Structures are given as C-alpha cells and as structure tokens.
Amino acid sequence: MSPRDGQRAIARTLLDRHGETYAAQSGIRVGNTPQPLYQLLVLSCLLSARIRASVAVASARALFDAGMRTPRRMADATWQQRVDALGEGGYRRYDERTSTQLGDGAALLLATYGGDLRRMREAADGDLGALRGALQGLPGLGPAGSAIFLREVQGVWTEFAPFLDAKAVQGAERLGLPGESGKLARLVGTDEMAAFASGLVRAALDRSVVDDVLEGSRA
CATH class of the missing domain: 1.10.340.30 (Hypothetical protein; domain 2)
Structure with a gap:
C-alpha cells in the first residue's frame, strides 16, 4: 500500500467509525x-x-x-x-x-x-x-465557537470549505495525516468535509479514537 493509499484508508476508517457531526448528534439536520x-x-x-x-x-x-x-x-x-x-x-x-x-x-x-x-x-x-x-x-x-460553527456548516456554505481549524489539524497529525487543510481535503469527498472535520476533532480529544482508527485502517 502506498503512503497516499494508507492515508486514504485512515481517512475512510475515521469517517466510518467516528465521522458523525456534532450537529447530527444533537438532532440538527443542517x-x-x-x-x-x-x-x-x-x-x-x-x-x-x-x-x-x-x-x-x-x-x-x-x-x-x-x-x-x-x-x-x-x-x-x-x-x-x-x-x-x-x-x-x-x-x-x-x-x-x-x-x-x-x-x-x-x-x-x-x-x-x-x-x-x-x-x-x-x-x-x-x-x-x-x-x-x-x-x-x-x-x-x-474564536473556538466560530471555528466549530464553520466546521459544521461547510457542507451547506460551501464557499468556506474546506474548513479545518487547528483542533482538526491536531487530530490529523495524531493520525499521521498531513497537517495542511488542502492535502487533508483531497482525502475525502467534498460532501464529507464536515463529518471528516468532526472525526479529526475527536481524534484530537481522545487517544482511543486514534488507536481505533489506526488499527481499523490496517485490517
């Protein structure tokens, strides 16, 4: 598996296992x-x-x-x-x-x-x-609240996508993914960016998410 394919596998596993947006968790259909x-x-x-x-x-x-x-x-x-x-x-x-x-x-x-x-x-x-x-x-x-709003709204306010703030980038780096939003955006579909950003934030906040995704991506 090439490094790029490995990154795509990590991104896909993150989306599948931890990619629910916080809005969806709250019952909001953005x-x-x-x-x-x-x-x-x-x-x-x-x-x-x-x-x-x-x-x-x-x-x-x-x-x-x-x-x-x-x-x-x-x-x-x-x-x-x-x-x-x-x-x-x-x-x-x-x-x-x-x-x-x-x-x-x-x-x-x-x-x-x-x-x-x-x-x-x-x-x-x-x-x-x-x-x-x-x-x-x-x-x-x-600043934190505005970043959360923009992460979650980028699927409908597409002119501001891709939006990945410092917390999402931190999660990406923990997963061994690129630390640049442009490179991260190329790992998933444009309609998946909000969910991807939420997953990355969870990886930044919870080491068990990182372990779960890395293990799953190798399966």
Whole structure:
C-alpha cells in the first residue's frame, strides 16, 4: 500500500467509525434555512466552553426540546427557563452565564440580521475573515465557537470549505495525516468535509479514537 493509499484508508476508517457531526448528534439536520442554522449556532456556543462535548450536545437537545429552536423563542424565554434547560442537559458549571449569553445573542441576531444567519453569510460575501468576525461579535461565540460553527456548516456554505481549524489539524497529525487543510481535503469527498472535520476533532480529544482508527485502517 502506498503512503497516499494508507492515508486514504485512515481517512475512510475515521469517517466510518467516528465521522458523525456534532450537529447530527444533537438532532440538527443542517441546511441553509434559518432554524437549523440557528440551532447550530447555539450548539457551537455550548461546545466552545471547557466542558465535555456529550454534555454540550445533551444541553443543546434540552434547549430545543424546551422550544428554544429559533432566536425569537430563545429571546422570549425567561433567563430561568434557559438555565433550567441547560441544567437538564448537565451544563451546570456555566449555566447562568450561558443563559445570559444565549438571550443577549438571540436579541442581537434579531436586531442585526432579522434572526436569519443567511443574512450574515450574504454580508460576508465569501470572506472567511469577515464571517468569523461577525460570528465572534455574538455573545459567547469566540474564536473556538466560530471555528466549530464553520466546521459544521461547510457542507451547506460551501464557499468556506474546506474548513479545518487547528483542533482538526491536531487530530490529523495524531493520525499521521498531513497537517495542511488542502492535502487533508483531497482525502475525502467534498460532501464529507464536515463529518471528516468532526472525526479529526475527536481524534484530537481522545487517544482511543486514534488507536481505533489506526488499527481499523490496517485490517
């Protein structure tokens, strides 16, 4: 097997075993419509805190189950309702601060973009730096949160693909894959980039993922 074939085998094994996006885990079917885009934004905010991804996913589900699926519903919910939903998902360490950030962020999104993240995309006009800056202008969504959003949305906002941030590249290097996004993108299909990025992040966060993928790719 050539080195390139070996890299493709690793990438395929990663996709097959650990390639579920965090959005899919949270029950979000990402598409270019306002509600799933907003739900992805909420998930990105939750994932960006120093907390287990499983807790962030459970807390996003709890918020959505409580009806807070749109900026208007999030803004109209009381601070305590948001706290309670976050607590139900296990997001207790940051629940009070995050409740405030989600409420303020929803209000800002409504005031600036009519609650529609597609307008933010249009304003960025294909400029990744402009989009990251706009995302980071929302409360609670710093560099880590904007990177998570872009990793997950690249399948529908294709002008920003391939998007592989430092955490995804770290996972690639642990797997013995190239540390450059262009080379990594050539290992999978263009429609698989979001899932590939999620798998790479899991490899960066969990050594057992690396071991599982390397062992599986040799089988």
